[in-house]
Amino acid sequence: MLSKTPIYLSLSVLLFLALACQNKGQSNVKEEGKTIPTVEAINHQYFYDIIIDSLTVETYQIKEGERFTDILQKHGLEIGEIFKIKESAKEQFNFNRVKTNHQYYLIKDKNDKLHYFVYDISVTDYAVCKLGDEIDIYLGSNDVEIIEQSFGGFIDSSLYAVLEHNNIHESVGDALVDIYGWTVDFYKLQKGDYFQLIYDEKIVNNKSAGVSTIKAALINHKGQDYYAFRYMTKDSVISYYDKEGKSINGVFLKSPVKYGRITSRYTLKRYHPVEHKEKAHLGTDYASPLKSPIRATADGTILEVAYNPFNGNYVKIEHNDSYTTGYLHMSETARGIRPGVEVLQGDVIGYVGTTGSSSGPHVCYRFWKNGNQVDHILEKTKMLDGIPFSELSEYWDYVLQLSIKLNGVDMFR
Numbered sequence: 001m002l003s004k005t006p007i008y009l010s011l012s013v014l015l016f017l018a019l020a021c022q023n024k025g026q027s028n029v030k031e032e033g034k035t036i037p038t039v040e041a042i043n044h045q046y047f048y049d050i051i052i053d054s055l056t057v058e059t060y061q062i063k064e065g066e067r068f069t070d071i072l073q074k075h076g077l078e079i080g081e082i083f084k085i086k087e088s089a090k091e092q093f094n095f096n097r098v099k100t101n102h103q104y105y106l107i108k109d110k111n112d113k114l115h116y117f118v119y120d121i122s123v124t125d126y127a128v129c130k131l132g133d134e135i136d137i138y139l140g141s142n143d144v145e146i147i148e149q150s151f152g153g154f155i156d157s158s159l160y161a162v163l164e165h166n167n168i169h170e171s172v173g174d175a176l177v178d179i180y181g182w183t184v185d186f187y188k189l190q191k192g193d194y195f196q197l198i199y200d201e202k203i204v205n206n207k208s209a210g211v212s213t214i215k216a217a218l219i220n221h222k223g224q225d226y227y228a229f230r231y232m233t234k235d236s237v238i239s240y241y242d243k244e245g246k247s248i249n250g251v252f253l254k255s256p257v258k259y260g261r262i263t264s265r266y267t268l269k270r271y272h273p274v275e276h277k278e279k280a281h282l283g284t285d286y287a288s289p290l291k292s293p294i295r296a297t298a299d300g301t302i303l304e305v306a307y308n309p310f311n312g313n314y315v316k317i318e319h320n321d322s323y324t325t326g327y328l329h330m331s332e333t334a335r336g337i338r339p340g341v342e343v344l345q346g347d348v349i350g351y352v353g354t355t356g357s358s359s360g361p362h363v364c365y366r367f368w369k370n371g372n373q374v375d376h377i378l379e380k381t382k383m384l385d386g387i388p389f390s391e392l393s394e395y396w397d398y399v400l401q402l403s404i405k406l407n408g409v410d411m412f413r
Helices: 005-023 068-074 079-089 159-165 170-179 389-407
Strands: 028-031 034-037 056-061 103-108 114-120 125-130 136-141 145-154 194-204 207-221 224-232 238-241 261-264 267-271 278-281 284-287 293-295 300-308 312-318 323-333 348-352 362-369
Touching: 068 079, 068 114, 079 125, 079 136, 145 159, 159 170, 170 194, 170 207, 194 389, 207 389, 224 389, 300 323, 312 348
Parallel strands: 028 056
Antiparallel strands: 028 034, 056 103, 103 114, 114 125, 125 136, 145 194, 194 207, 207 224, 224 238, 261 284, 267 278, 284 362, 293 348, 300 312, 312 323, 323 348, 323 362
């Protein structure tokens, strides 16, 4: 006859282990001086992909001018240790390139010893530095959920004001400005105008990470409807079209910067603010915050990357036999931008600066047609091709379904 004692002991052990697991990992997350409990997973607590049982997570933001070395020194690491970390990280991530306002996390034990440094490269991607006798550097990505959303609003002061008031991610406004850059002047939207849209939103850690794709949009300005439907043709061309199937996107962007106002137009006679004399200004100046990205306004090949005392740092792009563009006074060019490199419309080629003969942060945008500099604002450049005739019937069916969705969008102020 078998004894019951072993069974009794096994159950006792199981009960003890269950209670031990239940009470394990009483860690916290410390943010801006506050300590809040972390979300507990089965058996272990995780922060990103790190087990943090009995550890504490402190949340910070990179300050203006703050470097990776400054951060780690401030938290007790010696220069030699920091150099070793940078050397170990070279092939994975360059920690010298941490950016202002990006978040980072210090994971410590109860004795305030630093075990991990985690840096948010972007909303989705992060870099982990595991400290100790053996340093381990690796990259990770958060899961991204895509959810279809809809929104509509009446303009009181500006498009962005409506979005902000209703807690809609600002990237939605940026995307609309890009889509309608050839047809709607957003600076001229007025009270009573309205917009409706259907878009996919990226959700990371239960927070909005911005717009993924705008599927359909309507802007009503001064009583006129401006539609935009995202569609991929059978030739795999993805663009935005109106209700009839005509492209609303031009071959050239209207501006090389997203956030810029024209401070000086193309003219044959202008008083130069630096040289203090009248001379021709054969470009258009867009004032924009220092270090703002400068975009190629059309597909092309980098023709020239150089510096001179007048243009400062500049880039020249050849687009075809007829058109060439120039981008002057950059603070610096983007990585990989050199003669012979092919770029696509919207690619970042450099950053706004005030190099050369310049009185403030801006980009001077030059436009050549058949070798002569012209005013790009007055130049009648082509729109992209519309929907092929053979696909129009299918496109119109697609538009009908999205139009019904748009008409049902709730409106806000």
